[in-house]
Amino acid sequence: MEQVTEKKDTYTPKEISATRRIIGDRGEYFLRSVEGETMANISACYQCERCTNACPVSIYMNINPHQVIRYVQLGWREELLRSTTIWVCLSCEMCTTYCPNDVDVAKTVNHLRNMAFRSTVPPAEKVLAVFHETFVKELQRFGRVNEFWLVGSLNSHPDVLKEKIKTGALKEELFLGLELLKKGKLKLIPHRSKEMKKIRDICLKETRGTI
Ligand code: SF4
Numbered sequence: 260m261e262q263v264t265e266k267k268d269t270y271t272p273k274e275i276s277a278t279r280r281i282i283g284d285r286g287e288y289f290l291r292s293v294e295g296e297t298m299a300n301i302s303a304c305y306q307c308e309r310c311t312n313a314c315p316v317s318i319y320m321n322i323n324p325h326q327v328i329r330y331v332q333l334g335w336r337e338e339l340l341r342s343t344t345i346w347v348c349l350s351c352e353m354c355t356t357y358c359p360n361d362v363d364v365a366k367t368v369n370h371l372r373n374m375a376f377r378s379t380v381p382p383a384e385k386v387l388a389v390f391h392e393t394f395v396k397e398l399q400r401f402g403r404v405n406e407f408w409l410v411g412s413l414n415s416h417p418d419v420l421k422e423k424i425k426t427g428a429l430k431e432e433l434f435l436g437l438e439l440l441k442k443g444k445l446k447l448i449p450h451r452s453k454e455m456k457k458i459r460d461i462c463l464k465e466t467r468g469t470i
């Protein structure tokens with residue numbers, strides 16, 4: 260994951276109208292559908308940028324959180340689904356907490372990530388997309404996430420394994436795993452949650468069965 264140094268913050272009205280997606284009423288359809296599905300109050304955003312200032316990982320995003328909200332308002336679906344932002348986001352909800360207008364930015368980003376899963380758009384951050392998918396699958400399997408099984412499933416993906424060998428992350432992980440094991444912090448046998456059915460239903464609802 261690389262730091263993004265150059266980002267375009269503002270667009271001229273000419274640039275906006277040249278790239279605006281004409282879906283229904285000037286992108287209005289996309290805005291209304293995302294708002295309807297998330298209840299995220301996106302229309303209320305006045306671009307104060309507090310969400311972006313609060314975001315701990317915005318330097319790794321090619322579209323900042325306040326821009327995500329603006330793009331939804333404009334109906335720029337493709338740009339959003341192709342962004343690194345939807346994969347880099349940690350779902351920490353700092354953006355939502357700091358918004359003075361109650362815009363649920365975190366929920367909007369999560370919604371766009373799930374939308375990207377259902378689309379044919381290739382993810383801008385392949386490894387992070389695999390991580391997201393694996394995480395949800397593990398959650399559905401046991402109703403909670405076991406770190407040992409999560410990392411095992413993740414590393415069984417050829418693209419991830421290749422990347423980790425290339426960057427040396429696999430070696431670091433092995434050492435860290437052994438340390439955790441010695442200290443009894445890594446559980447090899449996963450425990451199933453008593454609320455598995457409820458958790459599976461939530462996962463299915465959020466991803467609409469695509470994962
Ligand atoms: S903090 Fe809220 S109002 Fe301000 S730019 Fe972000 S979403 Fe918009």
Ligand code: SF4
Binds near residue numbers: 347365
């Ligand atoms: S939820 Fe995502 S976009 Fe919002 S502050 Fe956290 S990392 Fe940034």
